[in-house]
Amino acid sequence: MPETKIRVLVAKPGLDGHDRGAKVIARALRDAGFEVIYTGLRQTPEMIAEAALQEDVQIVGLSVLSGAHMTLVPRILELLKKQGQESVKVMIGGIIPDEDRPKLEELGVAGIFGPGTSTTEVIEHFEGAVTPAPAEG
Amino acid sequence: MKLAERVRTGDRLALARLLTLIENNSPEGQDTLSELHALTGRAHRIGVTGAPGTGKSALVNRLTQHLRAQDDPPFVAIVAVDPTSPFTGGAILGDRIRMRDLSGDPGIFIRSMANRGALGGLAGTTSGVVDALDAAGFQWILIETVGTGQAEVDIAGAAHTVLVLGAPGMGDAVQTLKAGVLEISDILVVNKSDLPGAESAARALRAALELGPVDSEWMTPILLTSADNGDGIPELAAKISTHMEHLKKTGGREERDHARVVGEMERLLQQRLTDRFKAAQSDGDYERAIERVVDRELSPMRAIDELFQD
Numbered sequence: 001m002p003e004t005k006i007r008v009l010v011a012k013p014g015l016d017g018h019d020r021g022a023k024v025i026a027r028a029l030r031d032a033g034f035e036v037i038y039t040g041l042r043q044t045p046e047m048i049a050e051a052a053l054q055e056d057v058q059i060v061g062l063s064v065l066s067g068a069h070m071t072l073v074p075r076i077l078e079l080l081k082k083q084g085q086e087s088v089k090v091m092i093g094g095i096i097p098d099e100d101r102p103k104l105e106e107l108g109v110a111g112i113f114g115p116g117t118s119t120t121e122v123i124e125h126f127e128g129a130v131t132p133a134p135a136e137g
Numbered sequence: 138m139k140l141a142e143r144v145r146t147g148d149r150l151a152l153a154r155l156l157t158l159i160e161n162n163s164p165e166g167q168d169t170l171s172e173l174h175a176l177t178g179r180a181h182r183i184g185v186t187g188a189p190g191t192g193k194s195a196l197v198n199r200l201t202q203h204l205r206a207q208d209d210p211p212f213v214a215i216v217a218v219d220p221t222s223p224f225t226g227g228a229i230l231g232d233r234i235r236m237r238d239l240s241g242d243p244g245i246f247i248r249s250m251a252n253r254g255a256l257g258g259l260a261g262t263t264s265g266v267v268d269a270l271d272a273a274g275f276q277w278i279l280i281e282t283v284g285t286g287q288a289e290v291d292i293a294g295a296a297h298t299v300l301v302l303g304a305p306g307m308g309d310a311v312q313t314l315k316a317g318v319l320e321i322s323d324i325l326v327v328n329k330s331d332l333p334g335a336e337s338a339a340r341a342l343r344a345a346l347e348l349g350p351v352d353s354e355w356m357t358p359i360l361l362t363s364a365d366n367g368d369g370i371p372e373l374a375a376k377i378s379t380h381m382e383h384l385k386k387t388g389g390r391e392e393r394d395h396a397r398v399v400g401e402m403e404r405l406l407q408q409r410l411t412d413r414f415k416a417a418q419s420d421g422d423y424e425r426a427i428e429r430v431v432d433r434e435l436s437p438m439r440a441i442d443e444l445f446q447d
Binding site for chain 2: 005026027030033035037043044047050053084
């Protein structure tokens with residue numbers, strides 16, 4: 001019997017050391033039936049892209065609180081594309097100023113979640129991003 | 138190009154994709170694995186098991202670093218298994234946290250697996266995943282089990298060399314080792330040797346080993362290591378190589394490969410027969426039999442007897 005699971009990489013790029021948000025999300029995704037590969041703190045974009053490849057994940061969830069998202073996120077998107085993983089959905093949680101959102105979305109970020117987002121909302125968005133829309137007719 | 142061909146020629150994304158197909162029991166994964174089967178059998182498969190918190194991931198990290206720093210280093214793959222939640226079907230796979238030193242090396246491939254409900258310390262598809270990595274050309278394959286207690290001994294059927302880890306300050310854990318996983322160890326490792334009590338833990342294990350049957354050809358060695366500061370890691374790598382040579386000399390390698398194939402065939406056969414039997418029942422017979430057992434009308438054995446009579 002084929003059995004599929006949604007595989008997600010949860011990573012914290014950059015140098016800030018606050019991983020509580022990432023852990024809360026990892027736990028919530030697990031409880032929703034996802035397989036979550038958790039890599040921990042201080043990951044470089046190269047480390048994240050490499051882990052996304054080896055683990056063949058469908059979603060990469062990044063927690064960024066340091067303000068360095070405009071450097072880190074485009075680099076990760078570029079590396080994923082270079083290794084043939086342009087179909088991987090990249091989601092960001094953390095502190096992302098409103099003025100940066102359009103630029104990130106234009107680059108291909110599939111979801112941005114600020115402080116106060118409920119885990120239910122995150123889970124629904126993640127599920128929706130990798131579930132093909134039902135065929136019409 | 139076909140998936141098997143891409144995997145064979147070192148395409149890492151194709152390999153990662155194949156591992157997913159195998160984990161999901163998809164027909165494409167099975168077909169590709171069949172095409173690659175002739176290429177398997179070259180890797181040395183090393184199991185790493187032990188109670189939670191004994192430092193399995195950290196040890197795998199150090200050992201792999203050591204192997205890759207040698208002249209003419211082997212290609213190393215790591216398969217790290219963590220438990221699936223029995224309630225939600227989800228899992229948090231956290232072994233990579235301790236393996237960050239290994240990133241950026243194209244001679245290493247790390248894959249995390251959830252056990253998806255299997256109880257023996259591995260996932261049902263771990264052996265297929267290891268076969269794929271073997272066919273892809275990885276020479277050392279380290280298989281890290283879920284944290285184990287006494288009975289999770291599937292690794293003995295999946296590996297050529299089994300490392301069982303203990304750690305000081307885990308008196309009770311050392312006790313439980315005696316009863317279960319101790320018997321499957323080819324090498325016993327007392328990790329965290331930088332902490333007090335390592336020597337006495339090693340002595341307790343030695344005493345426990347001497348109670349068991351003695352293999353005249355291979356005396357299970359007990360090594361002290363610190364995955365934290367690297368002490369004892371070169372000695373551990375050397376001991377694994379010695380065991381590898383020992384297996385080759387004595388025919389133990391063929392024996393273990395044979396036993397592994399027997400186990401895998403039986404597992405697949407059981408699955409196939411169960412599926413076929415259920416499919417051959419008229420609608421609802423099987424479910425009705427279950428209900429009758431639940432209602433105490435029949436014992437489970439009698440219910441099966443009846444199903445076979447029809």
